[in-house]
Amino acid sequence: xxxxxxxAAECDLGVTGLxxxxxxxxxxxxxxxxxGLTPRDVDGLATNGIGRFATTQVAEYLDLDLAWxxxxxxxxxxxxxxxxxxxxxxxAGQCSxxxxxxxxxxRSARSRSLGAVAEPALPEAQFEAPHGPLYPASHYGMAAQRxxxxxxxxxxxxxAVAVAAREQALLNPAAYRYDAGPxxxxxxxxxxxxxxxxxxxxxxxxxxxxxxxVLTSLARARDLPRPxxxxxxxxxxxxxxxxxxxxxLLATGAIASGRxxxxxxxxxxxxxxxxxxxxxxxxxxxxxxEGLGFAAPGEAPGLIGELALNTSGGGLSYCxxxxxxxxxxxxxxxQLRGECGVRQVAGAQVALAHGTGGILSTHATVLLGVDR
Numbered sequence: 446x447x448x449x450x451x452x453a454a455e456c457d458l459g460v461t462g463l464x465x466x467x468x469x470x471x472x473x474x475x476x477x478x479x480x481g482l483t484p485r486d487v488d489g490l491a492t493n494g495i496g497r498f499a500t501t502q503v504a505e506y507l508d509l510d511l512a513w514x515x516x517x518x519x520x521x522x523x524x525x526x527x528x529x530x531x532x533x534x535x536x537a538g539q540c541s542x543x544x545x546x547x548x549x550x551x552r553s554a555r556s557r558s559l560g561a562v563a564e565p566a567l568p569e570a571q572f573e574a575p576h577g578p579l580y581p582a583s584h585y586g587m588a589a590q591r592x593x594x595x596x597x598x599x600x601x602x603x604x605a606v607a608v609a610a611r612e613q614a615l616l617n618p619a620a621y622r623y624d625a626g627p628x629x630x631x632x633x634x635x636x637x638x639x640x641x642x643x644x645x646x647x648x649x650x651x652x653x654x655x656x657x658x659v660l661t662s663l664a665r666a667r668d669l670p671r672p673x674x675x676x677x678x679x680x681x682x683x684x685x686x687x688x689x690x691x692x693x694l695l696a697t698g699a700i701a702s703g704r705x706x707x708x709x710x711x712x713x714x715x716x717x718x719x720x721x722x723x724x725x726x727x728x729x730x731x732x733x734x735e736g737l738g739f740a741a742p743g744e745a746p747g748l749i750g751e752l753a754l755n756t757s758g759g760g761l762s763y764c765x766x767x768x769x770x771x772x773x774x775x776x777x778x779x780q781l782r783g784e785c786g787v788r789q790v791a792g793a794q795v796a797l798a799h800g801t802g803g804i805l806s807t808h809a810t811v812l813l814g815v816d817r
Contacts, residue, residue, distance in 0.1 A: 448532040449666035449673035450813065452480025452659035453778040456548050458764045459621050461653040465495055466506050468548035468655055473507065476657035481670040482542060484509055487659075489534055489543035491515040491527035494768065503546070513540040520802020521723050522681070524770035525809035529679040531660045541661060545774070548655030549766035569687035579640055581725070582648060584687070584804035586640030588694045589728035593642060595695065596743030600642045604633035605749045606727035607646045607761050612750075614758025616788035621652050622762040647727040649760035649769070656775040663816070673816040674781045677712065677795070680705025681809040688804055698808035699736025699799060706797075706810035707738070714738045717812070718793040719780045720752055721773040723801040724759040733799055737810065753790040756780060770800035774811065781815050 454475035456468040469492070477483060487509050493499045493516045500514035513534045517523055524545055531543040578584060593599055611628040614620035628646065636644040666673035682698030682705075685691045707713055714737060722733040734745040739752065748754070757763040757776040764772060777796035779785050798811045 447663045448535050448660055449663045449675045450658050450660050450778050451666045451669050451671055451673060452476040453775045454479050455619060455656045455775060456654060458619055458654035459652055460552050461550060462553045463550060465548055465550050468550060469503055469546055470507060472548055472655050472657035473544055473546050476659050479671060480659045482659060486542045487544050489513040489531060489540035491531060491545045492547055493518045493523055494547060494549060519807040521768045521770045522800030522802040522807040522809040524774060525798055525800040525811045526681050528676060528811045532676050535662055543660045544657055545771060546657035547768055547771045550653045551767050552652045569689045572689045573687060581804045582643060583640040585726040585728055586643045587688055588805060589642050591694050592728060600634055601630050602746035603647055603727040604630040605746060606730045607633045609749050610724060610755055610759045610761035613756050613788060614762035617758050617763060620758040620763040621650055643726060649725045649765040652764050652766055654764040654766040656771045658774050658778060672782050674778045674813050675816050677814045678706040678710025678812040683807050685806055695732060697732050697736045697805050699733045702808040702810040703737035706812050710812045712812060717795050717797045718753060719756060719790045719796045720754050721777050722799045723769055724755055724761050729801055733801060737799060756788050773798040773800060777813050781813060
């Protein structure tokens with residue numbers, strides 16, 4: 446492929462007290478500055494989460510002159526999907542510089558509106574709503590319960606994911622839990638229950654935050670200040686809207702999205718040096734690693750603490766502003782550029798970012814690499 450990421454940045458994170466458009470502006474202008482570009486260079490924008498017309502609002506606010514825009518809303522996997530759309534648009538000549546951005550002030554606003562209750566008019570609600578599930582925690586709890594029963598595990602394999610995420614967050618000054626101290630498996634097991642077998646520490650944070658990445662042609666990227674990070678492959682899959690639908694909760698769309706991404710890139714999981722996977726819940730990580738081919742079914746717990754995984758601290762300990770997918774890309778880019786300080790994965794050449802949306806509903810995988 447001939448498209449590269451040339452800029453990456455976060456907006457303010459944590460509890461900011463700032464409006465969403467201010468956070469979006471921070472993310473976009475910081476990513477453009479990182480790329481050595483300005484808003485005048487941008488003719489493509491992909492974002493969501495701001496009212497009904499997200500790209501229109503951001504474009505007007507920043508006075509962007511757009512030739513291409515994308516605002517598909519499929520949850521946290523949208524931003525990995527946007528990478529694919531941006532590559533296609535740039536290669537087709539529809540636009541030359543694309544910004545992918547997202548921000549939310551959900552913690553300051555004391556709102557989790559992205560996690561709304563199931564809509565009663567949806568057909569699946571007749572099977573689920575009478576039981577009063579928490580959305581989405583109860584659905585991920587069902588997948589987690591199935592996982593430990595089928596493979597003979599217990600809650601400790603889930604807890605280990607949260608412990609590993611905290612270890613990474615302690616190396617990242619931007620992480621929400623940077624000063625919180627380490628976790629133990631017992632801490633996770635003893636935390637307040639949410640939806641069996643998941644407790645509070647099995648669940649992602651609720652924070653303000655967001656980020657942006659900038660993409661352009663590889664030829665142009667080589668003339669810009671930062672080392673280009675090349676898009677090597679991408680793939681996606683859409684599976685279910687509810688947990689009443691899938692035949693097997695443990696066979697997620699990551700299987701198909703990963704296969705497509707690796708196929709386009711001509712790579713395998715063994716070629717990947719650093720892995721950023723959506724961690725809305727601890728079970729999401731285990732299912733994603735197995736679906737993507739890093740481990741056989743039931744064996745992902747053996748990778749935790751061994752794999753260069755969610756090096757920012759992830760949604761569990763770094764930041765989770767409602768949708769985390771763009772921050773997976775930001776961390777992957779920084780790792781490939783060697784900018785992560787004490788948490789840097791030495792010699793990282795290939796990174797994977799995998800987003801999950803809904804209740805294991807949408808899946809998108811992106812493979813990135815250094816410019817050879």
